[in-house]
Amino acid sequence: MANVSAALNRTQFTTKDMESLAQYAHKTRSxxxxxxxxxxxxxxxxxxxxxDIMRYLMYWRSYDDRNRAVGFFNNIPKEMRSHMGNQDYSQAEKMCPQQMPISKLIREAVTELS
Ligand code: SF4
Known part of the structure; x- marks a missing residue:
């Protein structure tokens, strides 16, 4: 309902509003x-x-739906889950346009969602 309400809201943003939103998006991109x-x-x-793993973390942290996050994460084959915390994500982190701390987040997923 909140999403429908927001979609129907015809409030016009000012240029300053848009700049503020862009700044906020930039600051929180990681x-x-x-x-x-x-x-x-x-x-x-x-x-x-x-x-997908970043999305599962979002279910847990942003949507407060840990069960959903755990369910999806544990659908990943066990062998892959057991190795993913030891991979080198340094190149992925360099390439990520959001500058996400991928290695740290993957390790958190392994620890918290397994
Ligand atoms: S590059 Fe960064 S933003 Fe894009 S999918 Fe990978 S982790 Fe997410």
Whole structure:
């Protein structure tokens, strides 16, 4: 309902509003995955679904839906989950347009969602 209400709201943003929103988006970009998996996942030789894992973390942290996050995360094959915390994500982090701390986030997912 909140989404429908927001979509129907015809309030016009001022230029200053838009600038403020752009600044906020820029400052908080490392907390938001854009789902551009083709950028980061091709830099890791283990087929790790980085983008999906970022989304599962979002379910937990942003939507407060830990059960959903755990359910999806544990659908990843166990062997992959056991190795993903030890991969080198440095190139993925260099390429990420959101400058997300991918290595740290993957390790958190392994620890918190397994
Ligand atoms: S490159 Fe960054 S923003 Fe894009 S999918 Fe990977 S982690 Fe998310």
């Amino acid at each position: 907390e938001y995955c854009m789902g551009c998996a083709h950028i980061c996942e091709s830099t890791v030789n283990a087929n790790i679904p980085i983008s």
